[in-house]
Amino acid sequence: MGDIDTCAVMFKYPSGLLAMVDTSRDAAYGYDQRVEAFGERGMVSAKNELTSTVELATASGHLTPCAQWSFPQRYAKAYAIELAEFIQMLRAGSESDAHKKEQEMMQRHPRLIRTTVAAELSWHLNRTVRLDEVDGLVATDAVSAEKETIISTAPPQESDLRGAAPSSEEDRVLRTYRDIHRLQTVEGVKAMRAAFRKLDKAVTSIEEMICFLDTVVDESDPDEGLPRSFFAYQLAESMMSAYLLADREKLAFQPKGVPIESLFSAAELRELPAVAQSMYAGKTLATLYPHVEDWSWLPLTALMHDLGKVCMHETFGALPQWSIVGDTFVVGCDFDPANVFAGRDFYSQNPDSKVQGLQGKLGMYSSQCGFDNVLLSFGHNEYLATVLEGHAQDVAESTERPPRTLPREAVYLIRYQSFQPWHSPPQGQARGYAHLASEEDWRMLPLLKALHKSSAGARTTALPPIGEQHAFYGKLLSDYFLTQLRW
Known part of the structure; x- marks a missing residue:
């Protein structure tokens, strides 16, 4: 597929805020997906959902369960909500408020994926990539993410x-x-x-x-x-x-x-x-x-x-x-x-x-x-x-x-x-x-x-x-x- 299975992405913002995203879909301990952001006023983090709440503590240390293994396990509820909304839009028709709202959200998609474009460029170039470097490189229409990774156009004619x-x-x-x-x-x-x-x-x-x-x-x-x-x-x-x-x-x-x-x-x-x-x-x-x-x-x-x-x-x-x-x-x-x-x-x-x-x-x-x-x-x-x-x-x-x-x-x-x-x-x-x-x-x-x-x-x-x-x-x-x- 040409995808990157395991990566860690660090973001640094003008305010001084630092954020780290860690992800791996084939780690030995399960599907890893963690986010942590911290600054001078506090921090926020999202950890892996585990397969159970059981934890074993002994003199040898702590043993915890693996992370849930896949998208169907971790995001079953999200899938159900997405399918329900999709069915609702089909029933409402293309002129409905629900459909128009979805179109507005889709227009935001290229803006949202610019972080992934910047991360992949950083990996290829072996250097920090600013988000403004990739502005304009992603599509402005709602198209598939596979086609949006890097959008290029031929040089204009004279x-x-x-x-x-x-x-x-x-x-x-x-x-x-x-x-x-x-x-x-x-x-x-x-x-x-x-x-x-x-x-x-x-x-x-x-x-x-x-x-x-x-x-x-x-x-x-x-x-x-x-x-x-x-x-x-x-x-x-x-x-x-x-x-x-x-x-x-x-x-x-x-x-x-x-x-x-x-x-x-x-x-x-x-x-x-x-x-x-x-x-x-x-x-x-x-x-x-x-x-x-x-x-x-x-x-x-x-x-x-x-x-x-x-x-x-x-x-x-x-x-x-x-x-x-x-x-x-x-x-x-x-x-x-x-x-x-x-x-x-x-x-x-x-x-x-x-x-x-x-x-x-x-x-x-x-x-x-x-x-x-x-x-x-x-x-x-x-x-x-x-x-x-x-x-x-x-x-x-x-x-x-x-x-x-x-x-x-x-x-x-x-x-x-x-x-x-x-x-x-x-x-x-x-x-x-x-x-x-x-x-x-x-x-x-x-x-x-x-x-x-x-x-x-x-x-x-x-x-x-x-x-x-x-x-x-x-x-x-x-x-x-x-x-x-x-x-």
């Missing part, structure tokens, strides 16, 4: 964010992209690349940075809600489930026979250039990338994909949102119509839009020069790719080598994952910046498509038990990173 009366969330996203498009310039990108290439902000592990990721907020993300580390594990599991045959114990991964063409829509396939159509025809991940024998890096890359966002934290420079988050675009040439919010024309306020040598479709570049030879707006992707390249250089200069090393495909995936106008343009738009793409970029495109497709549905992905999850990803990380990384 058209959804262009309404006449935007909400504060939509306002935030639009404002962030306005600043990105106005302020990211050629000279600014060069300066940021030079500054962060020094890797002098910290020396720490990937695991520590995954935890650190929860301290930052991405204001360009309409779906910002769950802690980012939680989504990182969901995306890793989603990628592994969709594309790999995995032996988790042996850390052995082979790609499934997913056709490359299935990663594209029918319209996208029709518009692919001949070189790409020929490259993808009849291919799978295994046959398009035959040199890749070990695919364990794919879920690992998904797990790490957002770590560069930590540079918004004061420890790493407290960079503003516009310099780190959001979809990336090419600076040094015309702003492509495939960019998000291109219709808003924010880029017309960018100083580069007035520079003669930076205008036109090619701008400062040559046709099919390849994305590794152009400047993208600076962001968390470039930062993390730089960290990984720096670590690879450190390993090359060291006498101690890890069992596994990240292939070029992994770093490419990190660097270009937010290059949305290229890998996943808006419906009805031609693929952005295709005139700058090299044959290598077309070869790598299916990996970006796979990551994007997994990301779109990852928020509904169930995670394994926390102990199993930490053991699996901990071993995977240790295979790739023997030492801490420079950031």
Whole structure:
């Protein structure tokens, strides 16, 4: 069932009140369900109902009966009352006061279960979770608790964010992209690349940075809600489930026979250039990338994909949102119509839009020069790719080598994952910046498509038990990173 059978949850309130809930439905001494709350003015507790009132006291101590074993035993009266009320409502009809009152109570249900959502998140994330962190993550309608544990929605389309009366969330996203498009310039990108290439902000592990990721907020993300580390594990599991045959114990991964063409829509396939159509025809991940024998890096890359966002934290420079988050675009040439919010024309306020040598479709570049030879707006992707390249250089200069090393495909995936106008343009738009793409970029495109497709549905992905999850990803990380990384 994926349920947690035994748990203890502690609540701490602003007033100083502390509460503890202990529950286990398979404890050796019966069905355990206890509550205790205490503060400076007193306390209240609810203990287990026992199978009898008999207690034996001897020199050896006290022996008491077991707790009543199950829901039917402990809550028989509650069941009878619920059934009686249900029958009463059926007889009264849907227009009755009793039915309306029940509907009002059902509307409260999502609010009531937020404590269980917060508790489960705390278990997965291994940290305290505030109740306000899960506000909005549970449904506002009366739906089953099984479906309510974590409710996620797909990011809104650009058209959804262009309404006449935007909400504060939509306002935030639009404002962030306005600043990105106005302020990211050629000279600014060069300066940021030079500054962060020094890797002098910290020396720490990937695991520590995954935890650190929860301290930052991405204001360009309409779906910002769950802690980012939680989504990182969901995306890793989603990628592994969709594309790999995995032996988790042996850390052995082979790609499934997913056709490359299935990663594209029918319209996208029709518009692919001949070189790409020929490259993808009849291919799978295994046959398009035959040199890749070990695919364990794919879920690992998904797990790490957002770590560069930590540079918004004061420890790493407290960079503003516009310099780190959001979809990336090419600076040094015309702003492509495939960019998000291109219709808003924010880029017309960018100083580069007035520079003669930076205008036109090619701008400062040559046709099919390849994305590794152009400047993208600076962001968390470039930062993390730089960290990984720096670590690879450190390993090359060291006498101690890890069992596994990240292939070029992994770093490419990190660097270009937010290059949305290229890998996943808006419906009805031609693929952005295709005139700058090299044959290598077309070869790598299916990996970006796979990551994007997994990301779109990852928020509904169930995670394994926390102990199993930490053991699996901990071993995977240790295979790739023997030492801490420079950031």
